[in-house]
Amino acid sequence: MHPYQEKLAQDIRELIKHPNRALLFLPTGAGKTRVTVQALVHAFVEDGLTGPLLWIAQREELCEQAVQTWSAVWRQFGDRRPLRLCRLWSRNEVASSDDEVMVVIATNAKLDVCRDKDDYEWLSDPSVVVIDEAHEATGKDYTATLRWLGLDSRKTTRPLLGLTATPFKGTGEEANKRLAARFNNRLLDALGDDPYGILQAQGVLSRVEHRVLDGANVELDATETEYARKTGQLPQGALDRLGRDEARTLRLLDDIASLRDDWPVLVFTSSVLSAQVLAALLRVRGIDTAAVSGATRIQERRRSIEAFRAGSIRVLTNCNVLTQGFDAPSVRALYIARPTFSPNAYLQMVGRGLRGPANGGKKECLIVNVEDTFGQFGERLAYQKFDYLWERQGSRLR
Missing domain, CATH: 3.40.50.300 (P-loop containing nucleotide triphosphate hydrolases)
Known part of the structure; x- marks a missing residue:
């Protein structure tokens, strides 16, 4: 130890x-x-x-x-x-x-x-x-x-x-x-006071390159705004609307497809449908991809996760099932396309890509945050609170 x-x-x-x-x-x-x-x-x-x-x-x-x-x-x-x-x-x-x-x-x-x-x-x-x-x-x-x-x-x-x-x-x-x-x-x-810095220096956690990908604009109604303020989470209806945004999906598709073909990629999507659609589009481009969600049968989900760990699946898209307890040290790029205002929920997602070489992971990990906007709802997305995690700040991708 x-x-x-x-x-x-x-x-x-x-x-x-x-x-x-x-x-x-x-x-x-x-x-x-x-x-x-x-x-x-x-x-x-x-x-x-x-x-x-x-x-x-x-x-x-x-x-x-x-x-x-x-x-x-x-x-x-x-x-x-x-x-x-x-x-x-x-x-x-x-x-x-x-x-x-x-x-x-x-x-x-x-x-x-x-x-x-x-x-x-x-x-x-x-x-x-x-x-x-x-x-x-x-x-x-x-x-x-x-x-x-x-x-x-x-x-x-x-x-x-x-x-x-x-x-x-x-x-x-x-x-x-x-x-x-x-x-x-x-x-x-x-x-x-600086657990991430200490563990990154020791190689226990990976060093992170950070980029921002332009997302979509979603207007929240009064009920949705109040829900977001109380919970720090977006209501599922707003997340579903994000997942149906075609331009946003294509930007995600193009960016993931541009990565090196030996990089395992984990994607957190805003809805079950968006996880399935993105996985299908990536497969059309010849990239081995699976989608998992709470709607996926447990045995099928386990098979997809094991295939991702083994390297036979290169990209794994998921909706709200791999935020806790999921261990895949080989992850080389992580996409946060499920916006949240909760620091806790955000760290649960980003933590999937932080395992460093001293613990069997990668020396570096690329984390791409999709920056969506929400009209009158003024709180900042949670990722903006964690600049101390990023070793390098990349460009904004449009």
């Missing part, structure tokens, strides 16, 4: 020895899942930790990523005891067990169902609770789950560790206070 990872791993083990709450921050690509799992494996082996340990994530892809990490790390650092690794999501069920090393990886949606069943009373008493992508952990569903686990605003009956690449929730002060309070206002951070 890198020195910053070793420090965080030790902090995690101390948190378990002296039960408390904390939110661990590492930028995407810096290994927060690996660091956490390795620290917990050492706690099982050396510190007397026993199961069940409960690991919670929002989506199945994040859960499966955690399963794979636990399996690999236990093989490398575990002892002779068997690891009982349980998937608790979708139609999967898990029974109680006397195994000393038991890890239950669950979606919060599944726990929402399980916590009312007598058969899962045993799971309400885990040794440790870990929440992945913990900036989402302030909603009513998480509050109910944590109360069931003995973790409410007044008591902490077991260690609670949150993991995040963005230790804030949007730009609202009150929302950020609620997030901090959920983890007792304790942040595990080994990188200080």
Whole structure:
């Protein structure tokens, strides 16, 4: 592990020895899942930790990523005891067990169902609770789950560790206070005030060349404007209108087609239709491309993602499914064609291209932001808040 990872791993083990709450921050690509799992494996082996340990994530892809990490790390650092690794999501069920090393990886949606069943009373008493992508952990569903686990605003009956690449929730002060309070206002951070600069210098994160591509103009009505102000996100109707803009789509098509033919390219689009149309147009130009979205069947989505990782697909377009938990270190160019006013949502997207050579990624990554305008809605697009990420500023592309 890198020195910053070793420090965080030790902090995690101390948190378990002296039960408390904390939110661990590492930028995407810096290994927060690996660091956490390795620290917990050492706690099982050396510190007397026993199961069940409960690991919670929002989506199945994040859960499966955690399963794979636990399996690999236990093989490398575990002892002779068997690891009982349980998937608790979708139609999967898990029974109680006397195994000393038991890890239950669950979606919060599944726990929402399980916590009312007598058969899962045993799971309400885990040794440790870990929440992945913990900036989402302030909603009513998480509050109910944590109360069931003995973790409410007044008591902490077991260690609670949150993991995040963005230790804030949007730009609202009150929302950020609620997030901090959920983890007792304790942040595990080994990188200080300039985490991206430090990790780029170490080669952990890639250096970024930045360009801006002209987008389209969309007028928001009063209801859409209010929604955007409250949420930091554009309403889906406005995103759909962006996706149907022919000139915008052709600019994206021409720019992607102009890149070197050995560059893996990941594109975040504004709608399912725009992901599908752009992928079809790229295939017409002879570029191997797949499109994935929430409407894509899970097995088909997994096949497309694996083909992209393996290099048999050069461009992967997606609508709102690869913002978290997606790991493809080979990404050489990233297009943000899904505008957002939320710094959190933006960092989730841009983080897919930041893995550097020290962590198996690329030395450099091109990030192209599509700059759309929204009439009377005056807030700036989120990418404009992150000039410190860019190693080189490219030209505006029209």
